[in-house]
Amino acid sequence: MRHVIIGTGPAGVNAAETLRKLDANAKITLIGGEREAPYSRMAIPYVLSGAISEAGTRLRQEPGYFDRARINVISGPVARVDTQHKAVELVGGNIVEYDRLLIAAGASPIKPHVPGLDLPGVHHCWSLADMRAIEDLAGKGDNVVLMGAGFIGSIILESLKSRGVNLTVVEVEDRMVPRMLDETAGALLKSWCESKGVSVRTGTRIEKVKSGTAEGLRVHLSDGAALDARLLVVAAGVKPNTEFLIGSGVETDRGIRVDARQQTSVPDIFAAGDIVRSRDFSTGRAAVMAIQPVAVDHARIAAVNMTGGAASYQGALAMNVLDTMGLISTSFGLCDGPANAQSAIALDAGAYKYMRLEFDGNVLTGAQSLGLPEHIGVLRGFIQSRLDLGGWKERLAENPLRLAEAYVGIMNGV
Amino acid sequence: MQKALVLDAGKCTGCKQCELACSFEHEGIFNVSRSRIRVFIFEHEARFVPYTCTQCDQAWCMQVCPVGAITSDAATGVKSVNAATCVGCKVCTIACPFGTINYNAITGKVEKCDLCGGDPACARECPTGAITFIDSNLAGYEKMQDWAHKTDTAPQAAS
Numbered sequence: 001m002r003h004v005i006i007g008t009g010p011a012g013v014n015a016a017e018t019l020r021k022l023d024a025n026a027k028i029t030l031i032g033g034e035r036e037a038p039y040s041r042m043a044i045p046y047v048l049s050g051a052i053s054e055a056g057t058r059l060r061q062e063p064g065y066f067d068r069a070r071i072n073v074i075s076g077p078v079a080r081v082d083t084q085h086k087a088v089e090l091v092g093g094n095i096v097e098y099d100r101l102l103i104a105a106g107a108s109p110i111k112p113h114v115p116g117l118d119l120p121g122v123h124h125c126w127s128l129a130d131m132r133a134i135e136d137l138a139g140k141g142d143n144v145v146l147m148g149a150g151f152i153g154s155i156i157l158e159s160l161k162s163r164g165v166n167l168t169v170v171e172v173e174d175r176m177v178p179r180m181l182d183e184t185a186g187a188l189l190k191s192w193c194e195s196k197g198v199s200v201r202t203g204t205r206i207e208k209v210k211s212g213t214a215e216g217l218r219v220h221l222s223d224g225a226a227l228d229a230r231l232l233v234v235a236a237g238v239k240p241n242t243e244f245l246i247g248s249g250v251e252t253d254r255g256i257r258v259d260a261r262q263q264t265s266v267p268d269i270f271a272a273g274d275i276v277r278s279r280d281f282s283t284g285r286a287a288v289m290a291i292q293p294v295a296v297d298h299a300r301i302a303a304v305n306m307t308g309g310a311a312s313y314q315g316a317l318a319m320n321v322l323d324t325m326g327l328i329s330t331s332f333g334l335c336d337g338p339a340n341a342q343s344a345i346a347l348d349a350g351a352y353k354y355m356r357l358e359f360d361g362n363v364l365t366g367a368q369s370l371g372l373p374e375h376i377g378v379l380r381g382f383i384q385s386r387l388d389l390g391g392w393k394e395r396l397a398e399n400p401l402r403l404a405e406a407y408v409g410i411m412n413g414v
Numbered sequence: 415m416q417k418a419l420v421l422d423a424g425k426c427t428g429c430k431q432c433e434l435a436c437s438f439e440h441e442g443i444f445n446v447s448r449s450r451i452r453v454f455i456f457e458h459e460a461r462f463v464p465y466t467c468t469q470c471d472q473a474w475c476m477q478v479c480p481v482g483a484i485t486s487d488a489a490t491g492v493k494s495v496n497a498a499t500c501v502g503c504k505v506c507t508i509a510c511p512f513g514t515i516n517y518n519a520i521t522g523k524v525e526k527c528d529l530c531g532g533d534p535a536c537a538r539e540c541p542t543g544a545i546t547f548i549d550s551n552l553a554g555y556e557k558m559q560d561w562a563h564k565t566d567t568a569p570q571a572a573s
C-alpha cells in the first residue's frame with residue numbers, strides 16, 4: 001500500500017506515524033510545502049521569546065528519525081492532484097503515485113485589504129521564514145504594532161512583549177480574543193496587558209500603512225492616530241490552502257469537506273488539520289477549527305481509516321489556552337453559550353480570576369477561565385464525554401470553582 | 415510486567431503524606447501545592463480520594479504535544495515530560511480530559527506523574543495502603559482503567 005501525505009505539519013507527521021504503527025509494510029511518503037524540515041508552527045512563539053532555538057521547532061528532533069521510521073520526506077509543494085490517475089504532481093513536474101492520499105496542507109494567514117500591507121517591515125507570524133524576519137525587526141525598544149488580538153495574535157503578543165519591544169495591539173472588535181473570552185474576561189485580559197505595558201486599542205481599525213518614516217512604517221488608525229513602527233505583524237485570521245485542489249474533484253467549501261471518517265468526496269482521499277472543514281462538536285455544523293488538538297485528532301482518525309480500520313470522529317471541540325505575561329486563560333466548547341443556556345460565574349476581578357461554565361441541563365457544554373489553570377483539562381473531559389453531572393450540577397452552578405472536585409467526585413460516586 | 419499505581423479511595427484517610435512525598439521527591443521541598451498527586455477531600459460525605467495520572471493508553475497529552483516533549487516508555491507505559499523539549503505551551507493541560515497534567519509557572523514547563531522512575535514515593539509513604547504500586551493485571555488496575563474509560567473522550571479511534 002502506498003500512502004502519500006501532502007503537508008509536513010503536525011497533521012501530516014502524526015498521520016505518517018500512525019500509519020507506520022498500523023502498517024509495518026506500507027510505503028509512506030510525506031511531501032512538504034516549504035523549504036524546511038517538518039516543523040511545528042506552534043513552537044514559533046517560543047523561539048521568538050528565546051525559550052528554545054529554531055531546532056526546537058522541528059517535528060521529531062532525533063537525527064535520522066524519519067529514515068528509521070521508513071517515512072520518506074520529500075520537497076513539494078504539490079501543484080495538482082490527479083484523482084483519475086491517483087497521482088500528485090509536484091511543482092517542477094515530478095509525479096508521485098498513491099493508493100491512499102491524505103491532504104494535510106494546512107492554512108495560510110489572511111492579508112486584509114488594507115493599503116500598505118505589502119511594504120517591507122510588514123509580516124505575518126505563520127512560518128519559520130516569517131519568524132526569522134520578525135527576529136530581525138523586533139529588538140529591545142523597537143516600536144512594533146500587532147494587527148489582531150485573536151487567539152493567534154494574542155500568542156504572538158506574548159512573544160513580542162518578551163523581546164522587550166514597545167508594543168501596540170490593534171483589534172477591530174470590541175475586546176481581546178472575542179471568540180474565546182466573553183466581555184468580562186476579555187476586558188480583564190486587556191487591563192492585565194495594559195498593566196504590563198502593552199497598549200491595547202480595541203474597537204480600532206488599521207486603515208493604511210505608509211513607509212518613509214525614520215523607523216520605517218507609519219500605521220494609520222481609524223481613530224485618527226498614527227503610530228510609527230519598525231515592524232507591523234498581521235494576525236487577522238487564516239484560510240485553508242485549497243487552491244491546488246481546484247478542478248481535482250475534491251469538494252471544498254472554505255475548507256475540504258470530509259465525512260466522520262475524514263474521507264473527502266473522493267474515495268481513497270482523506271484530509272486532516274487546518275485545511276479541513278469538519279463537524280463542530282458543539283454546534284454540529286461544519287467549521288474550520290485551526291487548532292493543534294483538532295489537527296492531531298483528524299490525523300489519527302484518517303490514518304486508522306486509511307489502513308482499513310474503522311474510526312469515526314465525534315466532532316472538533318474548540319479549545320484554547322493562552323498565557324499572556326503570566327495570566328493563563330482557557331476556553332472550551334460553547335463559551336458564550338446559546339441564549340437559553342444556563343451559565344454559572346465566579347469572578348474576582350482584582351485577582352484576575354474568572355470562571356464561567358455553560359450548562360445544557362445536567363451537561364456542561366462550554367467553559368472559559370482566567371487565572372485558574374489547575375486541573376483545567378477536566379473541562380474537556382466533562383464537555384466531550386457529555387457526562388451527566390447529577391447532583392454536582394447544582395453545586396457547580398453555585399460554585400464553578402469546584403470543578404476538579406466535581407470530576408473526581410463523580411468518578412468516585414461521591 | 416507493567417506495574418500501575420492503584421488508588422483505593424476506600425482506604426484513604428486524607429493524611430496527605432502522598433502529596434508531601436511527591437513534592438519532596440520531585441521538587442525537594444515539602445509543599446502539597448507542588449504535588450502531582452492530589453487528595454480530594456469531600457467533607458460532607460467524609461470521603462477522601464487520591465487522584466493522579468493513570469498513564470492512560472490514549473495519552474492525550476502525548477498526542478497533542480506540538481514538539482514531541484512527552485514520550486511513552488515502551489517497557490513501563492509511563493508517559494513522561496522531557497523538560498528540555500517542553501516549550502510550556504500548555505496545550506496538553508487542556509487536552510488531557512482528566513486534568514492530570516499541569517503547568518508549573520516556576521519552571522515554565524508542564525509536569526505530571528512519572529511514577530518516580532519505578533518506585534513511586536506516594537505509594538511508599540502511604541500509611542494505609544490506599545496507594546499501591548502493583549502488577550497491572552491485578553484487579554485494582556482494571557478498576558482504574560474502567561474509570562479512565564468512563565471519561566474516555568476518545569474519538570473512537572480503536573480499529
Ligand SMILES: Cc1cc2nc3c(=O)[nH]c(=O)nc-3n(C[C@H](O)[C@H](O)[C@H](O)COP(=O)(O)OP(=O)(O)OC[C@H]3O[C@@H](n4cnc5c(N)ncnc54)[C@H](O)[C@@H]3O)c2cc1C
Nearest residue numbers: 007008009010011032033077078105106273274290291292
Ligand atoms: C504562531 C502560531 C501559534 C500557534 N499556537 C497555537 C496554540 O497555542 N494552540 C493551538 O491549538 N494551535 C496553535 N496554532 C495553530 C497550529 O499551529 C495549527 O493548528 C497546526 O499547525 C495545524 O497543523 P496542520 O498540519 O494542519 O497544518 P500546518 O502546520 O500549517 O502544516 C501544513 C503543511 O502543509 C504544507 N503545504 C501547504 N501547501 C502545500 C502544498 N501545496 N504542497 C505540499 N505541502 C503543502 C505546509 O508547508 C506545511 O508543512 C498556532 C499557529 C501559529 C502560526
